[in-house]
Each structure stands twice: as structure tokens, then as C-alpha cells.
Amino acid sequence: MSETNFQFKGSVVTTILLQISHFDEMTLISAIENKVDQAPHFFQMAPVIIDLTKLDQSISLDEFNRLLLHLKNLGLSPIGWRCSDTNKPDWIGDASLPILPASKTRATTLESRVNQDKSNQDVVIKTIVEEKRVAQSSKIITKPIRSGQQVYAEGDLIILSSVSPGAEVLADGSIHVYGALRGRALAGVRGDIGARIFCRSMEAELVSIAGNFILSDTLQSGLWKESAQVLLNEENIEVKTF
């Protein structure tokens, strides 16, 4: 029997997206430098994805490489780039940086706090949270969730009663159960690693946060039939009191 020392896993990370709409090397670089100076800690060693999907012109490989160098000099760490399907540069295969697929339309973008100054519209720095929705309204259920039933909420799921064995509750956000949790609860099903599960009595068959799960065998070793919350701590499911 061979022993494996590694695992390939999927993961969703929050990162900075540098969206360039017009490329004029000197003004662009000085504008980025200005932004970085406003919040140096925020940008220190920050992974950055260069987004050329909104670019209104073409850009040469030399120009792209110089941009990379400038960004590195400013303390940023470019980790990938993307371009629009309609405006692909001819050097697409020669870039030294991995190319990423274009952002899904579902991805939510948040204007970052450094984007207060509107003086330079050529550079827009956005924090992109991929595969995650924010500020979804929560779903409230007042009746018991019976065996065989499945309830899904796009935001948080709040259940004022119990979840029966054989029932399944899922949410993009957190799950709150104000009764006994006896079925399966899956929070952060779209990859929100910050999602949690709360319940008044932990008797679950399975709990999962962002795809990481534990079964009732493991749950029974602590806080069984007691109030508990479930959260993700660096890919490990943790069950603890409130």
C-alpha cells in the first residue's frame, strides 16, 4: 500500500483584480503607483489578476511584460491574467503568466475603498469575490423540515424548528437551526469558507462547510445533543460552543 503525502483540492480565494480599460504606459503606471501609496499594506505582496477584458485597444507582449515588471516593483504579485474572448492578443500562448478563464457573470464585484478618487478613470482596481454572493436576503422557515425534504437558501437559512433525520438543508451562506439539527446541513455550498452552522442541539448526520464535511460519528465525540456551531478552520471542520 502506498502512502500519499499530498492532496489536490479545489479552493476559492479572494483576490485583487486589476482591470485596465486603456493602456498608456506612463500614465497608467503612475496612477497605479498613486493608488498603492494610499494603502501600501493592503497591496503588499497582494496577489493580483490582470484583467484585460475591458481593454479598448491591443497591447503587445513587450508592453505586457513591462507592466508585470512595474507591478512587481510596486510590491504586487501578479498571479494570472485574463482577456476577452473577442479581443485575444496574438501572443496569448507566449505570456509568462497563466491565463485564467473570463470571469463568470455571477461573480460579484465590490468597489474597493481605494477607488474613492474618480480623477483617473483609466485604472479601476476592484476586489473580486468569485463564486460568492454577498448581501443575499435570508430565508426563514418556521416549520420542521421533515425527512426527505430539501431546503435551499441563496443567502442565510434560518430554521425556527428542527431538521429531521433524512432531511437536507443547504445554503450559500450560514445555517441557523433554532431546534435540533438531526439531518444533513451544508453551508457555504458555493464555496463561502466563512459560512457557519449554528444549532440548539447537534444531532446531525452530516455537516459541511464549503465542501468540507464531517459525519455524525465524528460529531458524537463532542457537543452531541448540545448547542454548537460549526465553522471551517483552515480546511478543518471545527465544532464548538457559541
Next chain:
Amino acid sequence: MAKIIVVTSGKGGVGKTTSSAAIGTGLALNGHKTVIIDFDVGLRNLDLIMGCERRVVYDFVNVINGEATLSQALIKDKRTKNLSILPASQTRDKDALSQEGVQQVLNELSKTHDYIVCDSPAGIEKGAQMALYFADVAIVVTNPEVSSVRDSDRILGILQSKSRRAEQGMDPIEEHLLLTRYHPERVEQGEMLGVADVEEILAIPLLGVIPESEAVLKASNQGTPVILDAQSEAGLAYDDAVHRLLGEDRPLRFLDVPKKGFFKRLLGG
């Protein structure tokens, strides 16, 4: 308009037909014009429990298919006034029940009766869904053991999602829990779930607890609803349940282990 009561459970062998017969008879004894319909097409049992198997000529499926009128198929109970039975067909299967057909029969019965008791088949498939679809009230029959409780939970979910009241956004079906084959001694020994455990899991109001009793089997074999046996605990417990269904407040009984008498203890009985 009659009140339509479905007696259901998900799991088989928990006492649906026994309970349907007892509750239907109980309602009739209290002066309400009642009909009990056997929805278990292909596994006809209600007529045996009611002791009218020899009088079955036409059945529920005949009426649905227009091969007989309701008055031809309805069997008037000989012991109890106000009570009739609509037997299931033994030679057909559940597919013979169409929603329109069932609705038509229920509408017709509704004009002349106060209560329609639908004895559901086991399972969660078409037969059971047809029995519960038009219900106003559900009596969920449960034994104090885990698999029965789980199945009851499942059927409660179906009541809340696949019934007419759920589909048309009307007031939800009134749900009642009837705990049958209850054995206080085994509960005390921890071999059986207690009333509180089942109530906690299913979270619906308790209609009654029927103790495990030899009288039930005896009554079934004789074709007499057990509620008519006023000597038995099960009969009395069903009587209590019927009165609770009619809105009366009655305390639960037969939940404690009967105390042994002095001589029994002395003789180690």
C-alpha cells in the same frame, strides 16, 4: 361538507386499518354520519377488520369507473348506526385510482356524511398520495420505534407539500399523532421510544396513545372494531382519541407500567 380524515403512516403494519376502523366507528357512535374508505386497492383489509367481507359486491374502483353507483357499493355497518364502508378492490392495483375519480366519489359522499375516513395504504407512492391528497385532517399512526417515526416524518413532509391544501395554498392539513402498540414496560426498560421522544421528533399534537393489547388481534380476527370492546385498554384509548378529535380535552391514560398486586409480587408473577 364532510371533514375528510386520512389515516396514514408511511410504514406498514403499524395499525392504520385498525385505527381507521376504530376511529370511524367511534365517530359514528358519537352520532356523526361516517364513511370509511379503503384506499389499499389490491390488498383489501378494511372489510375484514370491520367484519363485512362477505357483503362486498361492488367496490371503490367500480364506483370510480362508473360500473356501480355509490349506494350499491357502500356497505352499511350492522352494529353501528351512521356508519358505512366503501371497500377497496382486491383484483385491481393502485393505478385504478384516478384523481378525478377519487374527487368525484369524495364530493358525492361529502353531501351526505359528516366524516370521511380514508384508510391509506403503506408507502409513499400513488395509493398513499391519493388517500391523503384531499384530506382536511391527517392522523399519523406511529409505533414507538425509530423506523416508524422516520417514515411518519416523511409522510408529514408529503402532507405539507403534495396535498391539495398545500398545492392550492389553503390552510394546511390539521395533523395529529396517534401512537399505537405502546408498551409502557419496554419504554421503562429503554427498549422502546417514549411518548415524549416521539412527540419531540415529530413535533405535532398528540391525539392518543394506544397500548399494545391482545384485544386488538382478537378484535381483528373477529371482525369487530376494537373500540367496541369497552373491556380493553386499547378500546378505551381509542375512545379517548375520538373524543379528543371531536375537541374534548381528555387526559392520557395507560402510559404507566401497571403496578403488580401484593399476591403477584409475592408469587413473583
